[in-house]
Amino acid sequence: xxxxxxxxxxxxxxxxxxxxxxxxxxxxxxxxxxxxxxxxxxxxxxxxxxxxxxxxxxxxxxxxxxxxxxxxxxxxxxxxxxxxxxxxxxxxxxxxxxxxxxxxxxxxxxxxxxxxxxxxxxxxxxxxxxxxxxxxxxxxxxxxxxxxxxxxxxxxxxxxxxxxxxxxxxxxxxxxxxxxxxxxxxxxxxxxxxxxxxxxxxxxxxxxxxxxxxxxxxxxxxxxxxxxxxxxxxxxxxxxxxxxxxxxx
Amino acid sequence: xxxxxxxxxxxxxxxxxxxxxxxxxxxxxxxxxxxxxxxxxxxxxxxxxxxxxxxxxxxxxxxxxxxxxxxxxxxxxxxxxxxxxxxxxxxxxxxxxxxxxxxxxxxxxxxxxxxxxxxxxxxxxxxxxxxxxxxxxxxxxxxxxxxxxxxxxxxxxxxxxxxxxxxxxxxxxxxxxxxxxxxxxxxxxxxxxxxxxxxxxxxxxxxxxxxxxxxxxxxxxxxxxxxxxxxxxxxxxxxxxxxxxxxxxxxxxxxxxxxxxxxxxxxxxxxxxxxxxxxxxxxxxxxxxxxxxxxxxxxxxxxxxxxxxxxxxxxxxxxxxxxxxxxxxxxxxxxxxxxxxxxxxxxxxxxxxxxxxxxxxxxxxxxxxxxxxxxxxxxxxxxxxxxxxxxx
Numbered sequence: 001x002x003x004x005x006x007x008x009x010x011x012x013x014x015x016x017x018x019x020x021x022x023x024x025x026x027x028x029x030x031x032x033x034x035x036x037x038x039x040x041x042x043x044x045x046x047x048x049x050x051x052x053x054x055x056x057x058x059x060x061x062x063x064x065x066x067x068x069x070x071x072x073x074x075x076x077x078x079x080x081x082x083x084x085x086x087x088x089x090x091x092x093x094x095x096x097x098x099x100x101x102x103x104x105x106x107x108x109x110x111x112x113x114x115x116x117x118x119x120x121x122x123x124x125x126x127x128x129x130x131x132x133x134x135x136x137x138x139x140x141x142x143x144x145x146x147x148x149x150x151x152x153x154x155x156x157x158x159x160x161x162x163x164x165x166x167x168x169x170x171x172x173x174x175x176x177x178x179x180x181x182x183x184x185x186x187x188x189x190x191x192x193x194x195x196x197x198x199x200x201x202x203x204x205x206x207x208x209x210x211x212x213x214x215x216x217x218x219x220x221x222x223x224x225x226x227x228x229x230x231x232x233x234x235x236x237x238x239x240x241x242x243x244x245x246x247x248x249x
Numbered sequence: 250x251x252x253x254x255x256x257x258x259x260x261x262x263x264x265x266x267x268x269x270x271x272x273x274x275x276x277x278x279x280x281x282x283x284x285x286x287x288x289x290x291x292x293x294x295x296x297x298x299x300x301x302x303x304x305x306x307x308x309x310x311x312x313x314x315x316x317x318x319x320x321x322x323x324x325x326x327x328x329x330x331x332x333x334x335x336x337x338x339x340x341x342x343x344x345x346x347x348x349x350x351x352x353x354x355x356x357x358x359x360x361x362x363x364x365x366x367x368x369x370x371x372x373x374x375x376x377x378x379x380x381x382x383x384x385x386x387x388x389x390x391x392x393x394x395x396x397x398x399x400x401x402x403x404x405x406x407x408x409x410x411x412x413x414x415x416x417x418x419x420x421x422x423x424x425x426x427x428x429x430x431x432x433x434x435x436x437x438x439x440x441x442x443x444x445x446x447x448x449x450x451x452x453x454x455x456x457x458x459x460x461x462x463x464x465x466x467x468x469x470x471x472x473x474x475x476x477x478x479x480x481x482x483x484x485x486x487x488x489x490x491x492x493x494x495x496x497x498x499x500x501x502x503x504x505x506x507x508x509x510x511x512x513x514x515x516x517x518x519x520x521x522x523x524x525x526x527x528x529x530x531x532x533x534x535x536x537x538x539x540x541x542x543x544x545x546x547x548x549x550x551x552x553x554x555x556x557x558x559x560x561x562x563x564x565x566x567x568x569x570x571x572x573x574x575x576x577x578x579x580x581x582x583x584x585x586x587x588x589x590x591x592x593x594x595x596x597x598x599x600x601x602x603x604x605x606x607x608x609x610x611x612x613x614x615x616x617x618x619x620x621x622x623x624x625x626x627x628x629x630x631x632x633x634x635x636x637x638x639x640x641x
Contacts, residue, residue: 039345039407046400063446066389074396074429078403078422085407085419143385145446179630 017058024051038084042077049073063145263369264377272375284381288361291523292516296323299562306566327512335508340410349408350506350513353401357520360394363387363448364527367537367546378449379537379547387446391528392433395483399425401517402485402492402502409505417501420573421492425483427580432479434588435472439464439532441596452536459540465533468595473533475588480525482580484518486561488568489576526557586619 024047031044049072056065152160264273297312297320304311313319337343367379384390399422406418440446442464443454455462465473482489493501503514530536530553537546539553571579590612598605 037342039342039404043345043404062385063389066386066393069393070389070396070433074393074399075426078396078399078426081403081407082419082422085415143445 014058017054021051021054021058024048024054026051039081042080042084045080046073046077049077061144063148262378262380262383264375272373276372276375276377277381280377280381284361285358287366288358288520288523292519293323293327295519295523295558296326296515298558299565302559302562303566306563330508330512330515333508335510338410338505341505342408342410345404345408347510349401349405350510350517351401352404353398353517354513354520356394356397356401357517357524360390361520361524361527363390364524364531365449365452365536366550380449383447383449385446387448388436388440388451388528388532389446391525392429392436394524395425395432395480396429398517398521401514405506405514406502409502411505414502414504417492417494417504421485421502424485424489424492424576424580427577428479428482428584431475431580431584431588432483434585434592435476435479436532438468438472438588438592438595441592442467442599448531448536452531452538455535456538457543460535463533463535468533468591469598472588472591472595473529475584475591476532477529478579479584479588480529481561481564482576484521484525486522487565488570490570491573491576494570522558522561523554526554526561529557530554582619582623586616590615 028044028046028048028051031047032041035041035044049068053065053068053073056062056068264276300322301311301319311319312322315322315325337346362381363384365378365380365383369376369378371377386393402421402425403418406414406416406421409415439451443451445451445454451464455464455467460466485492491497493503503511506514527550530550534553534557535549537550539545539549542549590608594605594608594612597608
């Protein structure tokens with residue numbers, strides 16, 4: 001009797017894990033697409049990442065679940081938020097794309113193709129969706145971090161090292177681009193310098209979010225200018241559609 | 250060898266071995282409430298402990314009115330905060346503004362659940378560990394919690410709709426991300442020594458003997474120091490408290506918060522302090538085990554955590570705040586290379602002393618190269634700045 005109850009509980013908890021994970025992934029994904037405020041979108045992305053971590057736990061891939069949260073939620077989305085806050089696009093977004101009439105059918109077609117592709121791969125090929133197992137992890141018993149480490153440093157050593165080299169090259173390239181000797185002339189002087197001093201701030205993209213509002217009228221005229229984030233970043237005079245600008249106007 | 254055996258025999262809490270019955274539910278519930286109570290009492294105690302100790306170090310009395318010798322002051326402060334009006338600033342993003350304190354609080358609470366407070370006990374036929382959870386990802390919970398708790402600070406600063414909090418939040422997120430790398434590498438050092446992610450296995454590998462089993466000695470000391478500095482920066486405690494520098498930012502990310510929101514941030518800060526001290530004890534100081542009398546585990550644990558907490562108070566009373574570039578220099582140019590080198594040295598020394606020596610010499614060579622590179626970079630930057638000054 002207790003065995004039955006325990007089995008029932010195990011199956012129930014597995015289903016609950018799967019259900020909650022899937023719900024989080026879907027809700028987060030919808031939030032990323034549908035919410036207006038970029039910060040809210042980024043938070044929805046975090047929700048999705050947590051859902052994926054739960055799905056990893058459901059697959060007994062505990063280490064991957066932990067790394068999913070540490071790397072993606074803890075570093076990458078934080079960087080997204082960082083950029084959003086620094087560029088000051090956190091209140092106004094490019095809401096109306098240029099060609100809605102063209103874009104909507106195109107998005108529908110591409111989305112349908114992608115879904116069909118995914119479903120076909122999941123039905124036809126196990127390498128895409130993983131082989132099916134309901135009782136235990138396929139790689140046998142034992143700690144998953146040990147198996148993962150051994151696989152990475154034996155069978156997949158070359159791809160692993162190449163990925164590491166790629167990342168290093170990307171970082172070195174980024175530093176080389178930022179630290180170029182021939183710097184463009186500085187931006188026209190503002191009323192007061194940005195209060196934020198941070199090494200991550202590139203000279204081309206001043207922190208619009210933390211700059212004091214230039215004039216009260218700038219907020220209103222900014223609605224037209226902030227069609228795209230790039231425009232918002234490059235026109236310091238009119239990009240003050242932050243909460244500061246609104247409060248003044 | 251010992252570590253490998255310990256790692257192989259650890260498969261979660263033995264209480265689940267016979268299936269999940271009503272007794273197991275009750276035991277887990279009791280442990281849950283106990284952990285919550287430990288954190289709350291720990292926070293109340295720590296707030297007072299810090300104020301008293303800082304006062305004595307500064308040759309003052311400290312709070313001495315509420316309760317016997319003033320020990321109920323933190324309780325009184327907490328009650329006062331909860332009766333205040335919870336304001337939401339006009340420019341705030343309401344939803345995020347309300348969620349941020351909770352996001353700051355929850356990860357700390359969760360991460361305390363993996364800390365082993367003692368060895369196994371047997372109650373009414375059930376053998377269980379004196380720790381709430383012993384999941385397969387074990388110590389990674391700590392890294393997860395520290396990476397999630399950035400959101401609390403960051404979103405609070407952003408959602409307040411004010412400038413000083415935003416600057417504090419940006420500083421905080423950059424600082425926390427920077428020190429997370431060194432933190433992860435030192436934790437990896439301990440994991441390499443133990444051969445397991447289970448916190449219970451980590452403390453079991455340090456059990457017995459007189460001190461020399463402790464990871465602080467087995468890892469040659471430096472990783473423990475790096476870990477200590479990194480969690481101090483991670484918690485934005487002094488001397489790394491640029492996030493809430495009162496003189497510059499009027500309090501930083503939680504400036505716009507009042508009442509319960511502020512109380513939750515305060516609670517999260519001190520809960521993080523207690524939790525991370527407990528993690529330091531778990532990882533490097535042998536957890537619930539002392540040099541003698543190995544059976545009184547929980548008592549040793551409390552003594553060690555109190556000692557680590559006192560070191561935090563001591564540092565706060567002694568050291569001045571770092572400048573921002575000093576902070577980033579320390580994190581990126583010193584702690585991360587040092588922790589990486591120590592990971593290699595400890596791992597190589599775990600195999601044989603020859604490999605350890607080779608790793609040590611390689612690390613020294615890399616150290617020389619790195620310091621030369623940093624020097625060259627610095628002179629180039631200075632020359633560039635000079636050229637820019639001279640050009641019209």
